[in-house]
Amino acid sequence: MADSKPLDRIKSRLSPEAYQRLAAIQNPELHAFVAKYVEICNPARIFVCTDSEEDKAFIREEAIRSGEERPLKMPGHTLHYEHYDDQGRDKEHTKFLLPPGVDLGPDIGAMDKEEGLAEIHGILKDIMKDHTMYILFFTLGPTNSEFSIPAVQITDSPYVAHSEHLLYRSGYEDWRRLGEKARFFRFVHSEGELDERKNSKNLHLRRMYIDNENSTVYSTNTQYGGNTIGLKKLAMRLAIFRAEKEGWLTEHMLLMGVHGPAGRVTYFTGAFPSMCGKTSTAMIPGETILGDDIAYLFKKNGRVRAVNVEKGMFGIIEGINSVDDVIVWKALHSPGEIIFSNVLLCEDGTVYWNGKDGPVPERGYNHSGEWWKGKKDAKGKEIPPSHKNARFTLDLSLLENVSPRLHDPEGVEPAGFIYGGRDSDTWMPVRQAFDWDHGIITMGAFLESETTAATLGKEGVREFNPMSNLDFLSVPIGRYVGMNLDFGKGLTHPPAIFGVNYFLRDLETGKWLNDKTDKAIWLKWMELRAHGDVGAIQTPVGYIPKYEDLRRLFKEVHGKEYTKEDYVKQFSLRVPQFLAKTRRVMEIYRTTVANTPPVLFQVAEAEIARLEKARAEHGDIIPPDKFPVVA
Ligand code: OXD
Ligand code: MN
Numbered sequence: 302m303a304d305s306k307p308l309d310r311i312k313s314r315l316s317p318e319a320y321q322r323l324a325a326i327q328n329p330e331l332h333a334f335v336a337k338y339v340e341i342c343n344p345a346r347i348f349v350c351t352d353s354e355e356d357k358a359f360i361r362e363e364a365i366r367s368g369e370e371r372p373l374k375m376p377g378h379t380l381h382y383e384h385y386d387d388q389g390r391d392k393e394h395t396k397f398l399l400p401p402g403v404d405l406g407p408d409i410g411a412m413d414k415e416e417g418l419a420e421i422h423g424i425l426k427d428i429m430k431d432h433t434m435y436i437l438f439f440t441l442g443p444t445n446s447e448f449s450i451p452a453v454q455i456t457d458s459p460y461v462a463h464s465e466h467l468l469y470r471s472g473y474e475d476w477r478r479l480g481e482k483a484r485f486f487r488f489v490h491s492e493g494e495l496d497e498r499k500n501s502k503n504l505h506l507r508r509m510y511i512d513n514e515n516s517t518v519y520s521t522n523t524q525y526g527g528n529t530i531g532l533k534k535l536a537m538r539l540a541i542f543r544a545e546k547e548g549w550l551t552e553h554m555l556l557m558g559v560h561g562p563a564g565r566v567t568y569f570t571g572a573f574p575s576m577c578g579k580t581s582t583a584m585i586p587g588e589t590i591l592g593d594d595i596a597y598l599f600k601k602n603g604r605v606r607a608v609n610v611e612k613g614m615f616g617i618i619e620g621i622n623s624v625d626d627v628i629v630w631k632a633l634h635s636p637g638e639i640i641f642s643n644v645l646l647c648e649d650g651t652v653y654w655n656g657k658d659g660p661v662p663e664r665g666y667n668h669s670g671e672w673w674k675g676k677k678d679a680k681g682k683e684i685p686p687s688h689k690n691a692r693f694t695l696d697l698s699l700l701e702n703v704s705p706r707l708h709d710p711e712g713v714e715p716a717g718f719i720y721g722g723r724d725s726d727t728w729m730p731v732r733q734a735f736d737w738d739h740g741i742i743t744m745g746a747f748l749e750s751e752t753t754a755a756t757l758g759k760e761g762v763r764e765f766n767p768m769s770n771l772d773f774l775s776v777p778i779g780r781y782v783g784m785n786l787d788f789g790k791g792l793t794h795p796p797a798i799f800g801v802n803y804f805l806r807d808l809e810t811g812k813w814l815n816d817k818t819d820k821a822i823w824l825k826w827m828e829l830r831a832h833g834d835v836g837a838i839q840t841p842v843g844y845i846p847k848y849e850d851l852r853r854l855f856k857e858v859h860g861k862e863y864t865k866e867d868y869v870k871q872f873s874l875r876v877p878q879f880l881a882k883t884r885r886v887m888e889i890y891r892t893t894v895a896n897t898p899p900v901l902f903q904v905a906e907a908e909i910a911r912l913e914k915a916r917a918e919h920g921d922i923i924p925p926d927k928f929p930v931v932a
Pocket of ligand 1: 527
């Protein structure tokens with residue numbers, strides 16, 4: 302920017318306090334950015350937020366005063382709605398703005414940068430003329446940590462600002478400390494014009510445009526968190542881009558402590574596509590949570606360090622009940638700051654969501670307006686009480702299983718990485734890779750999952766989703782797989798890699814083969830394996846548990862009898878399915894992915910050869926006892 306004093310350009314629009322707050326951060330690039338978007342968006346008022354409780358309270362009050370949230374009976378609880386057609390991530394209109402000559406491949410939405418910038422700046426012009434602009438400062442990752450990234454969010458939605466206070470660490474003081482050194486991410490969001498229900502109404506102008514080179518993301522005419530909360534899925538794309546340049550990883554991963562024998566706590570990360578068990582795994586009773594969505598992974602002195610980018614949870618509420626989700630259930634029924642979105646408001650002032658304990662109410666109010674049992678939408682489809690992608694937003698400190706290491710600036714060292722998708726017919730419930738490359742390739746890079754309501758579009762379609770991260774990739778897939786493979790090099794203590802599947806069905810009856818709570822057992826087994834405390838069975842696709850170890854764990858953890866019959870059904874190797882999957886995904890890498898590391902094909906071919914050999918010896922479906930036990 303030619304102007305050396307950008308703050309002075311907008312001084313007349315700022316209160317003395319707001320001016321002072323911006324000036325106290327000595328970062329000319331920040332000042333130029335803020336001035337530019339004040340001039341373009343032309344807000345009616347500007348609020349610059351610090352880390353103080355008073356400022357956070359102001360944002361909360363604004364959310365209610367504006368009508369974007371309404372208070373519920375329980376102290377601290379509020380309710381928010383989005384437009385009926387604005388209930389998930391809009392993949393179609395989420396695009397990278399690419400300079401000429403840059404290509405991210407056919408799976409990643411992109412457009413010409415100049416064209417995209419012109420379009421988005423046109424949309425942003427005067428968009429805040431009736432709104433307050435909130436300017437917020439955060440750190441992605443713990444404050445005062447070498448692993449964290451500073452971020453600034455401009456938004457005119459107090460709901461978005463409020464959500465970010467629950468989900469991210471306030472970073473105004475960190476920004477002041479860093480001054481010019483802050484290599485920051487920046488986000489500009491406007492919900493645009495609102496209808497009488499305070500919902501974005503110009504959905505035809507819903508856009509999420511990502512400019513990697515300038516670490517900037519624009520989001521317009523939408524309110525759904527996955528499209529608007531800049532620090533969540535939008536920042537993730539910027540972080541992947543930066544991570545590639547610097548040799549670290551940004552992953553769609555939970556982070557948790559699994560409690561082993563004699564008080565041992567072992568840390569795990571876990572990558573699952575949206576709505577495939579990531580949050581419920583991180584919330585398993587008896588274990589501790591550090592995060593349920595996004596982790597940064599670094600190498601330091603030959604070891605992996607992991608931090609949760611967030612400090613809160615934007616969780617899916619559907620199906621949460623008092624039996625399966627004891628800890629969240631308790632938090633959702635206690636006073637504390639929680640935003641519920643797109644659930645049913647009942648006549649008695651409480652909320653109801655699909656799958657909650659108790660009878661379905663006869664009527665109420667939800668994302669479709671007045672609601673009654675049997676109500677249909679414009680397409681004739683019955684509207685459930687709450688949206689399938691309805692959410693709750695809270696600070697992890699409201700959960701009794703929060704880890705004391707959550708804010709550790711050094712992060713934690715994971716002993717295992719877990720990859721899992723929604724797979725009805727192939728993967729067994731849990732298995733361990735032979736080594737780093739085998740795990741990254743056959744469990745991470747070959748992950749497929751059936752689509753869910755977290756994104757707009759058809760559900761239940763099997764999709765290729767490497768590391769559960771496809772929706773957020775900002776570098777071409779082949780290079781991203783390469784980053785993951787390279788990350789393992791030079792590690793003195795590489796994490797063990799596991800693949801899990803909570804969604805396996807019986808081949809004949811189509812029935813689920815596992816209970817929701819079985820995942821607690823797989824975690825305990827992985828914890829023991831990460832320390833070499835139990836042996837395993839070596840199959841062509843990795844190590845699987847021995848029956849007696851699982852039987853003991855089921856008994857100890859759930860007091861449950863685990864039968865050999867169940868074990869054999871769950872852990873038999875389904876050779877035709879594994880072969881088909883391996884070939885299907887190899888074909889994708891061969892035909893649509895540029896620069897796939899050659900080792901991917903070698904490892905997959907070797908797996909195919911092992912599968913073919915096993916089939917020749919034992920047939921299509923091979924029970925575990927046909928394979929050798931190893932230490
Ligand atoms: C999320 C998602 O909200 O992945 O975490 O959609
Ligand atoms: Mn997610």
